[in-house]
Amino acid sequence: MRTSLVVCFCVFALQCFQSMLGAPVRGAGRYKAAPASEKSPDLKKRGKAPHPQGSVKEASPSTNTSSTWNRPRCGVPDFPNQKELQYRGRHRQRRFVLHGGRFDKKDLTYKIERFPWQMDEERVRRVIREAVKIWSDVTPLTFTEVRRGIADIRIDFSSYWHGDNLPFDGPGGILAHAFFPKTHRQGDIHFDYDESWTLGNYMGTDLL
Numbered sequence: 001m002r003t004s005l006v007v008c009f010c011v012f013a014l015q016c017f018q019s020m021l022g023a024p025v026r027g028a029g030r031y032k033a034a035p036a037s038e039k040s041p042d043l044k045k046r047g048k049a050p051h052p053q054g055s056v057k058e059a060s061p062s063t064n065t066s067s068t069w070n071r072p073r074c075g076v077p078d079f080p081n082q083k084e085l086q087y088r089g090r091h092r093q094r095r096f097v098l099h100g101g102r103f104d105k106k107d108l109t110y111k112i113e114r115f116p117w118q119m120d121e122e123r124v125r126r127v128i129r130e131a132v133k134i135w136s137d138v139t140p141l142t143f144t145e146v147r148r149g150i151a152d153i154r155i156d157f158s159s160y161w162h163g164d165n166l167p168f169d170g171p172g173g174i175l176a177h178a179f180f181p182k183t184h185r186q187g188d189i190h191f192d193y194d195e196s197w198t199l200g201n202y203m204g205t206d207l208l
Helices: 005-021 052-057 082-091 121-136
Strands: 024-027 030-033 107-112 142-145 153-158 174-178 188-192
Parallel strands (some): 153 188
């Protein structure tokens, strides 16, 4: 089974980057900010359009027990919960921000709070460095690991209920979830500790 820290982290980084500069688009051999006219012109019309992840949750009970429901997936909800809406109501500054806000800087720090038991710490650090480098190579964002103090992005491997109302479900199913900046768990990226995390081994869940 192959999943991707790159995908999870890059979706998170994409939100930060889009909020500041627009979506990265390829041009002349490098990435640059997309003009405003190209950024989701029909987003306002769509509203709460159906989402593939949400369609799994809203399916019939028989579907919920199918391989579709049990497949490895991201645990981020399709739409913000009430707590996030209340938080944003007190701190919101831009009406067009749909999910959280943005970091107010481009030089970001990250900290790994806990590690998966199957992999040694240095190997995990190397994988995460490789993942964030994908974005630092093509955007103005930089990512620096810190091992002490407060970081902009906190990466943690947790089990079941872990304090954010988005519990993990043991092996399989939900693999990870992340929280956008300016939400109640801003900067957090959580992975399910109970997955069989591996690197380059299709018998488990590939961290990269």
